Amino acid sequence: MLQKSITKVIAGQGGSYGLKSALLCSSWFFQFGVKTKQFFDSTSFQKPSRVDAPVVCIGNIIAGGSGKTPFLQRMLTDLKTISPEHIAVVSRGYKGQYNKAADVLHLNKERDLTAQLCGDESYMLYKNFPSHGFFVSKNRYKGALRAVCRGAKLVFLDDGMQNNTLFQDMRVVVLHAERLFGGEGVQKGFFLPRGPLRDFPSSLKKANFIVVNHACSEEKIERANKALEHYSTCPIIYTQMVKQGFFDESGRVEMAANSRIGVFCGLGSPKSFIDCLKEEGLDIATSWFLQDHEKANVEALDQFALKAKTMGCKFLVCTEKDWVKLIKREGYALPLCFIKSELAIVRGQDAYATLLNSVKTLVKERV
Structure with missing residues (x-):
């Protein structure tokens, strides 16, 4: 409570x-x-440790909901000229059981992997990109070193902007358009645990590229442009999430625009998820918001499904990140499905192309 x-x-x-x-x-x-x-x-006289491959950090300055993982997925998809087996992602596996271990977990088919073991985001990335290398370690340097030993020629550091143990060749900072600096709009918010801020906005000067996600209007884009002028002169990429459809264990689920649904999710910022469903014309009768990265308990989900059914709901809908954590996906009072979204570039396409080319150049220079 x-x-x-x-x-x-x-x-x-x-x-x-x-x-x-x-x-x-x-x-x-x-x-x-x-x-x-x-x-x-x-x-400090102790410099960050280097590995024999370029390291690209995808980070943020607020806790949860900025869109680091979708942007990383977009980059993994678009770096087509680099073989997947030569690209690795190192994360700490936040909220996973391995987050506290001193060793490095290599996600592969030989291990019995779950979202509970390696963290929901790491597990989701692994399931979507099985040919890439994924490593979980609270020691980012050890994780990157293991990745390079396994053949990685490019290492993405997931959420490592505040980590100084591993040298970063490039930093990409992902911000949320509706709370750039942790407060409403462009206002500076409180630091954790009073607010979501985990770093000073002035740290944006260390960024090579800035991504502003959830930039769904010209007003938000112009507002962000003006605010970021005070902190950085680096290229800015504006993005937003675009729905690809609803899915369950069997594949795509067809859902009428006026369908009555219940929703549940464990997100740092569920507003964007809810707004997306409303834009589809869906009637949200009831909702259940868990803590960020929290798994839905089977018994509690069963009760929520019964409640939603009495309210006339036809489906229970969650995010893909919540879906991968579910131990039981069938046998409830209502069918479960998740909404799959992809990140789209809405402004700054040239800056994004420059980012991809810069990453490719880093790899070529190390080979």
Whole structure:
């Protein structure tokens, strides 16, 4: 219950004065810790370790919901001139059981893998790109080193902008158009745990490219352009999520525009997911929001399905990230399906082409 209350405060959805005050005090300590770490990183004699392959970091400055994973998927899809077996992704497997292990987990067919073991995002990427290399390790340098030993000529570091143990040849920072700096619109938000901010906006000066996701209007694009001028002069790529359809275990699911549905998800920012469903003309009768990366409990999901059925719902809909975590996908009072979306470039196509070419050049220079 406390965790849910904290999540609502971080998302700006209310909360008691006492809880907000307590979290604000904690956020001051977090902010001080970030500032202290940046100071020692800039003055330390110990340089970040290098591996024998270029490292491209896909990072952010807020916790959850910016769109790092969809953008990484887009890049993996578009880097067609590099063999998949030569591309590796290293992540810490957030919320996975292996996140606390000291070793490196190589995701492959020889292991009995689950989203609970390696983290939902790592597992989803592995299922969508089985020919690429995926490695989970809380020590990013060890993970990248293992990837190179397994033949990687290009390493993507998933969510490693605040990590200084591994040298990064290129940094791509993904922002959310509706809360660029953690607050509403272009306002600076609070640091964790009072708000979603995990780094100073000034850190954007370290970025080689900036991606602004959920840029679904010209107003948001122009607003972001103006705000980012104060922090960076690097190329900016504007993107948004585009629905590809609804799917279940058997394949595509046809759903009428006015279908009555129940929805559940464990996202840092579920608003974009809900907005997407509403844009499809779907009637959302009831919703169940879990913590970011939280798995839906089978018994609780069964009760939610029964509740949704009594409200006239025909389906339960979740995100692809929630789908891969489900242990049981059939046998409920209502059929389950997930919405599959892909990231589309809406402005900055030339900047995106430059990004892809820059990555290819990094690989050629190391070969």
